[in-house]
Amino acid sequence: MDIRYLSNFLRVVAAGSMSEAARQLDLSPAAIAQQMRALERELGTALLLRQGRSVRPTAAGERLFERGRALVQDAEALRDWTITEENEGELRLGTVNTALHGFLPDILQAFTLRHPSVKIALRIGITPDLYTALVQSELDAALCLKLSFDLPKTVSWTPLHQEPLVVLTHKRDARRDPLELLRNGPLVRYDRELAGGKLADRYLQAHGIQPNERFELNSVMAIALLVERGLGVALVPDIGQGLASGDLCKLPVPPVPRQSESLAPPPRELGILWRNRSPRVRWVRTLMQCAQDVLAAP
Structure with missing residues (x-):
């Protein structure tokens, strides 16, 4: 069995599509389809069910997927130990x-x-x-x-x-209450599709804060740049020295109220x-x- 074909089979199953697997592997869809047919011929059984542009494994394909990952890892380890x-x-x-x-x-x-x-x-x-x-x-x-x-x-x-979550603000507001800043200042929000953004959103909900949103970004460093320019405040995970800046200030956040502890976000x-x-x-x-x-x- 060609270990490359097996590895590509794993990619097809994970992607749910031969064309997507081909894109990820920088191969043509026709080449991937040919490899899958060769693998099926060698094993003497169907491995994939075609459903329009998507595919899913047969029962035999599921068994191969389960054991195949370990085989590919072992083959890779053997090669690397050798060279x-x-x-x-x-x-x-x-x-x-x-x-x-x-x-x-x-x-x-x-x-x-x-x-x-x-x-x-x-x-x-x-x-x-x-x-x-x-x-x-x-x-x-x-x-x-x-x-x-x-x-x-x-x-x-x-x-x-x-x-931990921290409030980012311009240094001119370093002595202000962080909850007041979140309630009243324009918020540069951390993307709620990301884990850190979800934690920040839960914290705001626990305090009953409905912020005045100005931006929503998926980069803490980009958020820090906007806050440093005085474009708002932010509630983000403290990533450490990456948030160090002359005009940027980090304020620790107060704990959530006791009655809202069920909404308290776990530490990141x-x-x-x-x-x-x-x-x-x-x-x-x-x-x-x-x-x-x-x-x-x-």
Whole structure:
């Protein structure tokens, strides 16, 4: 069995479409379809049911999908153990934007001092996409938010730190009540489709605040720039030094009222997801140690 065909089959099932899988793999839909037919001929059974432009696995396809992920990971690990030198190679790391704009540069600096010959390939994305890439063996580790479901045995989670909500405002308002600022000032809102934006929205609801919205953005750093220009206030996760600025001020938020504790958002937790079977696990452990050292520094 051609392991590439099996890997592409996993991508087709995950995407639910041959054309989408082909786009992700930079192949033609015809090439993907040919590979799927070859795989079905070799196994002597249908693996996919075509439904217009979408596909779904047959019962046999579901069994292959379940076992195939481990086979692809094992094949990749065997290849990498064969060709990768002890202190040379590439670590494929995913990261959320807030970490990239916060403490990740310090972590990468510490890591490269220990492994100067290891190349790091960074992929930026949201946590669900990074998790999917990880389980499909496209990443070795991901610096992301804690997931709300149980992880498979092949994936581990190491928590690093929590990011409390803070009010961002211009330094001229540094002595004002943060709740007053959120009630009365124009709000530069963090995108409610993102985890941090959802937490901020729940906090506002718990305090009964209906803000005067001016902007809604999906980047904490872009929000910080607008607030620094005096265009409003913001309620965002504290990503650390990335929010340090001469005209920008961070104010801690008061706890939610007791009668609204059921609406209180849980703290946002960041950590590292990593594949147990990755041949680069020794580098992932070094990365985790560097992260813990950086975050523990005063």
